[in-house]
Amino acid sequence: MKEHCVFQTAWGWSGIVVQDELLIATELPVRARKRIANRIASNHPDSVENDGLMPRVVEHIRGYFDGKPVTFDVPLDLTSQSDFRRRVLQACARIPRGQMASYADLARAAGSPKAARAVGAAMANNPIPLIVPCHRVIRSDGQLGGFSSPDGLKQKKEMLELEGACF
Numbered sequence: 001m002k003e004h005c006v007f008q009t010a011w012g013w014s015g016i017v018v019q020d021e022l023l024i025a026t027e028l029p030v031r032a033r034k035r036i037a038n039r040i041a042s043n044h045p046d047s048v049e050n051d052g053l054m055p056r057v058v059e060h061i062r063g064y065f066d067g068k069p070v071t072f073d074v075p076l077d078l079t080s081q082s083d084f085r086r087r088v089l090q091a092c093a094r095i096p097r098g099q100m101a102s103y104a105d106l107a108r109a110a111g112s113p114k115a116a117r118a119v120g121a122a123m124a125n126n127p128i129p130l131i132v133p134c135h136r137v138i139r140s141d142g143q144l145g146g147f148s149s150p151d152g153l154k155q156k157k158e159m160l161e162l163e164g165a166c167f
Contacts (some may be wrong), residue, residue: 004040005053006033009065016061017044018053022077023038023134025115027126028149029065063131067162069097072131080127087111095136098163102140116140124148142167 002024006015012029025044025155027036040047041060060070076093078086091109095101101109103116103123110119123134124146135156144167147156160167 002044002047003050003053004044004047004166005049005051006036007051007058007062008038011065014061014065015040016054016057017047019077023054023057023128023131024077024080026061026130028129028151028155030150040092055070057131059091064130069161074131076131081122084110084112084115084118085122085125088119089126089128089132092123092126092134092137093132095133098165099134100136100138100160100165100167102138103145104140106137120146130159136163138164138167139161 002017002019004015004017006013009029012031013033013036013080014029015027016023017025017040024110030036054074057072057074060072063070078089081089087110091106103119106119107113107115112118123137126132126134129135129149135147137145144153144156147153149155
């Protein structure tokens with residue numbers, strides 16, 4: 001059974017989607033609750049709302065956007081991803097708070113050192129942003145690169161600043 005929860009953070013409304021007690025998607029905060037609800041409904045039309053879903057994860061996400069150093073230890077379902085993308089997402093999940101890695105670094109960590117562009121595509125389609133911290137992935141020249149969140153690079157920069165990253 002697929003369930004979702006929409007909740008408020010200090011940065012706006014966020015959401016999670018869970019199937020069989022595994023996290024399959026997160027939504028980064030936006031100002032309007034309806035926008036998150038619509039994104040979840042569009043991407044997961046078979047999901048049922050459950051306000052009590054994964055309370056520890058919800059509290060950690062709220063804590064993150066309150067500026068608290070949190071560790072996300074939550075079971076993820078990455079089975080919808082290709083083997084390469086799964087390796088990239090797992091490597092990304094190991095980037096510590098306040099640190100950054102380049103797309104090329106992740107390509108090497110995923111065992112495909114020449115696949116930096118494919119890593120960029122994997123990050124752009126990351127179904128579990130924040131938990132899999134794609135905002136910590138930057139270009140090799142130190143530029144932020146892209147970010148497919150609702151608020152784009154502005155939100156990426158703000159999340160890195162919140163973590164105290166030097167860039």
